[in-house]
Each structure stands twice: as structure tokens, then as C-alpha cells.
Amino acid sequence: MTGSTAELVLDPYDYDFHEDPYPYYKRLRDEAPLYRNDDLNFWALTRHADVHRGFRNSTTLSNRLGVSLDPISRTPEAYRTMSFLAMDDPDHLRLRTLVSKGFTPRRIRELEPRVLELTHRHLDIALESESFDYIGEFAGQLPMDVISELVGVPAEDRQRLRTLADAVMHREDGVTDVPTSALAAAMDLLVYYADMVKQRRARPADDLTSALLEAEIDGDRLRDDEIMAFLFLMVVAGNETTTKLLGNALYWGGRNPDQLTGVHADHSRIPRWIEETLRYDTSSQILARLVAADVEFYGTTLHEGDTLLLVPGSAHRDERVFDSPDDFHIGRDIGSKLLSFGSGAHFCLGAHLARMEARVALTALFERIQGYQVDESGAVRVHSSNVRGFARLPITVRKA
Numbered sequence: 001m002t003g004s005t006a007e008l009v010l011d012p013y014d015y016d017f018h019e020d021p022y023p024y025y026k027r028l029r030d031e032a033p034l035y036r037n038d039d040l041n042f043w044a045l046t047r048h049a050d051v052h053r054g055f056r057n058s059t060t061l062s063n064r065l066g067v068s069l070d071p072i073s074r075t076p077e078a079y080r081t082m083s084f085l086a087m088d089d090p091d092h093l094r095l096r097t098l099v100s101k102g103f104t105p106r107r108i109r110e111l112e113p114r115v116l117e118l119t120h121r122h123l124d125i126a127l128e129s130e131s132f133d134y135i136g137e138f139a140g141q142l143p144m145d146v147i148s149e150l151v152g153v154p155a156e157d158r159q160r161l162r163t164l165a166d167a168v169m170h171r172e173d174g175v176t177d178v179p180t181s182a183l184a185a186a187m188d189l190l191v192y193y194a195d196m197v198k199q200r201r202a203r204p205a206d207d208l209t210s211a212l213l214e215a216e217i218d219g220d221r222l223r224d225d226e227i228m229a230f231l232f233l234m235v236v237a238g239n240e241t242t243t244k245l246l247g248n249a250l251y252w253g254g255r256n257p258d259q260l261t262g263v264h265a266d267h268s269r270i271p272r273w274i275e276e277t278l279r280y281d282t283s284s285q286i287l288a289r290l291v292a293a294d295v296e297f298y299g300t301t302l303h304e305g306d307t308l309l310l311v312p313g314s315a316h317r318d319e320r321v322f323d324s325p326d327d328f329h330i331g332r333d334i335g336s337k338l339l340s341f342g343s344g345a346h347f348c349l350g351a352h353l354a355r356m357e358a359r360v361a362l363t364a365l366f367e368r369i370q371g372y373q374v375d376e377s378g379a380v381r382v383h384s385s386n387v388r389g390f391a392r393l394p395i396t397v398r399k400a
């Protein structure tokens with residue numbers, strides 16, 4: 001049941017695929033549920049049950065080389081910038097448990113009023129005009145500012161950190177290598193965080209960085225380089241993904257205005273809009289795993305050292321699990337079937353933050369506008385091998 005024919009190709013670097021991957025996924029689920037790409041040297045699982053099982057099998061399927069398909073980032077050094085996301089247990093569990101002592105649900109709850117303030121600050125500027133780029137003016141700015149607020153970056157440095165974070169994630173169209181400008185920005189960001197960790201060690205403050213310095217379990221503490229790697233991971237894992245969630249929500253809401261009528265009438269329905277966006281067009285489409293021991297899928301044995309892609313983007317459109325999966329239907333029953341944040345050992349540590357941030361941001365926006373229209377001709381998608389969403393999304397609003 002494997003397939004690698006010319007017509008049936010999963011190429012995360014292909015432009016047509018980026019525009020609309022869902023027809024490709026459907027064919028893979030039906031015709032090649034274990035897919036092989038010889039050119040790019042990976043296997044892929046696309047059915048919901050397989051992706052779910054893949055996430056939960058963190059012994060045979062390892063995160064040791066990180067979760068990106070890009071060859072340059074698949075190295076045993078990935079943990080230096082991706083912290084415990086690029087580790088297996090027990091190292092992963094040790095760091096995750098220590099970090100969780102500072103990254104608590106309470107800390108995230110207490111952040112909510114600040115997220116609201118930051119949201120309004122960006123909206124004040126964006127809404128000076130009725131037409132603006134929703135990503136450039138709003139969704140592309142808020143998530144990094146929230147991370148900076150959480151970890152304790154002073155207000156005067158945030159603009160610079162946003163620029164660095166954008167540069168870290170920037171990729172040239174059609175090029176799989178990481179540009180030197182991105183490597184230089186990553187270095188600058190690490191140097192900034194190293195300095196901040198040193199300062200907090202000398203003078204603790206009421207922020208996550210200080211809490212991480214204090215975290216302790218039976219005498220075990222986080223080293224400075226471990227804290228820096230975690231701060232960097234939040235930028236990689238929590239910034240672009242949340243920007244794309246905010247953009248995808250607005251885009252699909254705009255494409256399905258009948259579905260938004262109830263949301264405009266009752267803002268308490270916004271979390272359901274967010275959940276359906278996470279299902280319908282999630283920002284984290286593809287996550288890579290390293291096969292750590294021989295394992296069989298659909299009668300084919302994958303060998304130690306192979307690369308296997310788990311494709312939640314496809315799992316969410318699996319008709320074996322969701323009714324009319326290609327319909328955007330706010331309020332549908334999704335429950336525990338959502339795989340946008342992964343599942344099992346590496347389940348997203350920031351899922352509650354991402355959901356809170358999206359709820360606060362979209363609620364504040366809807367309180368200030370009566371409606372909006374997306375200018376699809378001006379929309380520009382990012383071309384990334386694993387993140388799906390917009391680099392530019394021009395909208396016109398009717399203010400409240």
C-alpha cells in the first residue's frame with residue numbers, strides 16, 4: 001500500500017502543494033497511507049489513527065533530530081535551539097518537568113490582562129485605517145510581544161526582538177537551506193537571552209526567566225544554556241504558529257461568512273471558531289520523526305535512521321474521523337480528536353497560552369469592528385515546509 005508514483009507526490013517544498021495541500025492529502029490517505037518520497041528521502045503517515053498513534057509512540061519514533069524536515073536543522077545538535085522538543089525521555093522529561101515549574105497554568109492565567117493590553121495597543125494603530133495588512137499590523141506582532149512579556153524582555157527591546165524573531169524564521173522561496181541572515185539573527189537572539197539570564201540571576205524579577213532560574217526538583221536545576229535553549233524554543237514554537245492561527249481564523253471566517261454570523265452575535269463562540277480553525281487549516285501541518293527501531297506500517301518495515309513525517313494537517317480532514325471534513329463548520333464536535341498541538345509526551349506546552357491569546361485577540365478585534373472583508377488578491381502565503389498560513393493578509397473592516 002505504499003506509493004511514490006509521479007502523480008502522487010507529497011512535496012512540502014512545492015508551491016502548488018502550499019496553495020492547497022488538502023487534495024494531495026486525501027489521495028495519500030486513500031491510496032498510500034504509508035507514503036514514500038525517494039527524492040526527499042522520507043516516509044509519511046496521513047490518516048488520523050496513524051498520526052495519532054505516531055505522536056504517542058515516542059520510544060520508536062524519536063525527536064532527537066528535531067521536528068523539521070529541513071536537512072540543515074535535522075542534526076543531533078538540534079536541542080541547542082529547540083531544547084526538549086528535540087530530545088527523548090528521560091532527558092526530555094527532566095527538562096519539561098523543570099520548565100513546567102515556572103511555565104504554570106497560573107502564570108498564563110495571570111498574563112491575560114497584559115495580553116489584552118498589548119492587543120489593544122496594536123489594534124489602536126491598525127484600526128487608524130479601515131484597510132490594513134492584518135498580519136503585518138497585528139497577528140504578526142502580538143505573539144512575539146506576548147512571549148517577550150512572559151519571559152521579561154523590557155518594552156524598549158521588544159521591537160528589536162520581533163525583528164530578530166522574524167529574521168530567524170525567514171526562508172528564501174524555493175530554497176531549503178537556512179539563509180545566513182537567519183543564522184545571524186538566531187545568534188543575536190541567543191546572545192540577547194544569555195545576557196538576560198545573567199541579569200536575572202543577579203537580580204530576579206517577577207517573570208518566567210527568573211522562575212526558571214529558581215525551578216528545582218530534588219536539587220536538580222536548569223543550567224543557563226538550558227534556559228536559553230528553552231527561551232529560544234518558545235520563539236520557534238510559539239511565535240509563528242500563533243501568528244498563523246490568528247491569520248487562518250480570519251481567512252476562513254471571511255471565506256465562510258454564514259459561519260461567522262453567530263460569532264458576531266455572541267462572542268462567547270470565539271473559542272469554537274478557534275478550534276475549528278485549528279482543525280480545518282492548522283499552522284503545524286507536518287512534524288518529522290526519526291525512526292529509532294525497526295517498525296512496521298501497512299506491511300512495510302521502516303528501519304532505524306529513516307525519517308517519518310506525521311501529518312496532522314491531513315489527519316484533520318480524514319473522513320474516517322470527521323463528518324464532511326472539508327466543510328468549515330464552527331461548533332462541530334472536535335473534542336480530543338484535535339492533533340494541532342500533537343499528542344503524548346511532546347504535547348504542546350503552550351497550547352493553553354495559544355488558545356487564550358487567540359481568544360483575547362479575536363474578541364478584542366470583534367468588539368471594535370462590525371465586520372471585515374479579506375482582499376484575497378493581496379493575500380500572500382508563507383512557503384515553509386511545516387508551517388501553513390499567511391505572510392500578508394489585507395483586510396477592510398467596518399468599525400463598530
Ligand code: HEM
Nearest residue numbers: 084085234237238241242245340341342346348349350354
Ligand atoms: C497555534 C499555536 C501553536 C501550535 C499549532 C503549536 C503546535 C505544537 C505542536 C504540534 C507541538 C508538538 C511537536 C511534536 O510532537 O514534535 C508543540 C510543542 C511545543 N510547543 Fe507549541 N504550538 C503552538 C503555540 C505554542 C506557544 C504559544 C508556545 C509557548 C510560548 C508553545 C510551546 C511549545 C513547546 C515548549 C513545545 C515542546 C513540548 C515538548 O517537546 O514536550 N507552543 N507545539
